Amino acid sequence: MAAPLRAPKGTYDVLPGSPFLAVREALLGPAALAGYDYVEAPVFEDTELFARGVGASTDIVTKEMFTFTDRGDRSLTLRPEGTAGVLRAALQAGLQHGQLPVKLRYAGPMFRAERPQAGRFRQFQQVGVEALGSDDPALDAEVVALAASAYAGLGLTGVRALVTSLGDAACRPAYREALTAFLDGLDLDAETRRRAAINPLRVLDDGRPEVQAQLEGAPLMADALCDACRAHHEAVLGHLAALGVAVEPAPRLVRGLDYYTRTTFEFVHGGLGAQSAVGGGGRYDGLSQELGGPPLPGIGWALGVERTLLALEAEGVAAPGAPRLTAFVVPLGAAAKARAVTLVAELRAAGVAADLAYGDRGLKGAMKAADRSGAAYAVVLGDRDLEAGAAPVKDLRTGEQTPVALDALLTHLQEQSP
Numbered sequence: 001m002a003a004p005l006r007a008p009k010g011t012y013d014v015l016p017g018s019p020f021l022a023v024r025e026a027l028l029g030p031a032a033l034a035g036y037d038y039v040e041a042p043v044f045e046d047t048e049l050f051a052r053g054v055g056a057s058t059d060i061v062t063k064e065m066f067t068f069t070d071r072g073d074r075s076l077t078l079r080p081e082g083t084a085g086v087l088r089a090a091l092q093a094g095l096q097h098g099q100l101p102v103k104l105r106y107a108g109p110m111f112r113a114e115r116p117q118a119g120r121f122r123q124f125q126q127v128g129v130e131a132l133g134s135d136d137p138a139l140d141a142e143v144v145a146l147a148a149s150a151y152a153g154l155g156l157t158g159v160r161a162l163v164t165s166l167g168d169a170a171c172r173p174a175y176r177e178a179l180t181a182f183l184d185g186l187d188l189d190a191e192t193r194r195r196a197a198i199n200p201l202r203v204l205d206d207g208r209p210e211v212q213a214q215l216e217g218a219p220l221m222a223d224a225l226c227d228a229c230r231a232h233h234e235a236v237l238g239h240l241a242a243l244g245v246a247v248e249p250a251p252r253l254v255r256g257l258d259y260y261t262r263t264t265f266e267f268v269h270g271g272l273g274a275q276s277a278v279g280g281g282g283r284y285d286g287l288s289q290e291l292g293g294p295p296l297p298g299i300g301w302a303l304g305v306e307r308t309l310l311a312l313e314a315e316g317v318a319a320p321g322a323p324r325l326t327a328f329v330v331p332l333g334a335a336a337k338a339r340a341v342t343l344v345a346e347l348r349a350a351g352v353a354a355d356l357a358y359g360d361r362g363l364k365g366a367m368k369a370a371d372r373s374g375a376a377y378a379v380v381l382g383d384r385d386l387e388a389g390a391a392p393v394k395d396l397r398t399g400e401q402t403p404v405a406l407d408a409l410l411t412h413l414q415e416q417s418p
C-alpha cells in the first residue's frame with residue numbers, strides 16, 4: 001500500500017474547531033471600521049515585483065522566495081508578503097487618482113522558504129492594511145493604533161509596539177555613509193560584508209551575538225534624522241500618545257524589507273520563543289516609484305495570524321469561537337426523515353444554524369451525533385411526533401426536554417439563536 005500523503009514541509013491545515021478564521025477576521029475589524037476597503041491581489045506575481053518591491057538585499061529575495069517558471073517561460077513568485085502586490089494592484093487600477101488616502105485591507109497566505117520552526121511556516125497567513133497617498137503623521141498614528149486595537153480587541157495584553165524612524169532620502173544617505181564607515185572597521189564575514197554593501201542598515205538587524213557585540217556604539221538613524229523627519233516622527237509619537245497607544249523607542253529596528261522610510265514599527269510578544277514578532281510595518285514613501293509608479297507615499301502593516309494564535313495561547317486568552325449550531329435535528333423514521341430534510345432548510349433560511357443526523361441511525365447513535373455536533377438543542381422528530389404535531393426539543397447542555405408544536409418550532413429556535 002502506498003504511504004499516506006502528508007502536507008508539505010512548513011505548511012499546516014486549518015482544521016475544524018480552529019479559531020483561525022475568527023481571529024483573522026478580528027484582526028482586521030478595527031481597520032474595517034476605519035474605512036479600509038477589502039482587496040485581493042494574486043497569490044503569484046512577476047518575480048520582478050518582489051525583486052524591486054521587497055529589496056535585493058533582503059533575506060526574503062535572496063533566499064526565501066518560491067520562484068518558478070511557467071509554461072510561457074515567465075518567472076513567477078508566490079508572494080512572500082502583501083504590500084508589493086497590493087500597491088501594484090492599486091497603481092494598475094489608478095486608485096491614486098481618486099480620493100486620497102486610498103485605504104486598503106487584505107488577508108491571505110504568504111510564502112517564504114524559511115526553515116520551519118514553532119511560529120515559522122513556509123505558507124503562513126497575514127492580514128494587512130495599506131494607506132496610500134498621504135504623508136500625514138496622523139495617518140501613521142492611525143495605522144499603528146489600528147494594530148494595537150486589533151490585538152487589544154482579542155484580549156491580548158502582552159503585545160509591545162516598538163517604533164522608530166528610518167529617515168528619508170534627505171537624511172538616510174549621510175547616515176548610511178557613517179554606518180558604512182563604522183562597519184568597515186568591524187570583523188565581519190564575507191557574506192555580511194556583501195549584504196552591508198547593498199544595504200548597511202541590514203547588518204543592525206543581524207541576530208547573531210558575535211555581530212551584535214560589535215555593533216555597540218554603531219551610529220543610529222534616530223540620532224541622524226533631518227529636521228523634517230524628526231518633526232514627522234515627533235508628530236506621530238504625539239498623536240499616538242493622545243490616542244493612548246503605548247509605544248517603545250527602538251532605534252535599532254530595521255525590519256527585513258528594504259522599502260521602509262520614516263515611521264517603522266514592529267509588534268512583539270514575549271510568549272512566543274524565538275519568533276517574537278507578531279506583526280510589523282512602516283512607511284514606504286519611495287516604493288511606488290520603485291515599482292514604476294508616480295511618487296505616492298504610503299504606510300501599512302502586516303500581522304501574522306499564526307503568531308497571534310500563539311500569543312493568545314501563551315496568555316491563556318480564549319480565542320473567539322466559530323459560530324455554533326443552534327439546532328440538530330434527529331429524524332426517527334422515514335416520514336420524519338423527509339420532514340427533517342426540509343425543516344433544516346427552513347431553519348437555515350430563517351438564519352438559524354441547523355444540521356441533521358444523516359445516515360438513518362437509531363436514536364442512540366443519532367443523539368451521540370447531536371452531542372458531538374456542539375449544537376445547543378436537539379430536535380427529536382419521530383413519525384408519531386409528526387402525526388401529533390409536536391416534537392421534543394432537548395437542551396443539550398442541561399438535558400432538559402420541552403415539547404414544541406411543529407408550527408412554532410421555527411420561531412422557538414429563532415428565539416434561542418445567538
Ligand code: AMP
Pocket residue numbers: 081112114119120121122123124125126255256277278279280281302303304305306307
Ligand atoms: P514581515 O512581513 O516579515 O514583517 O512579517 C509580518 C508578520 O508576519 C510577522 O510579524 C509575523 O507575525 C508574520 N510572519 C512572517 N514570516 C512568517 C513565517 N514564516 N511564518 C509565520 N508567520 C510569519
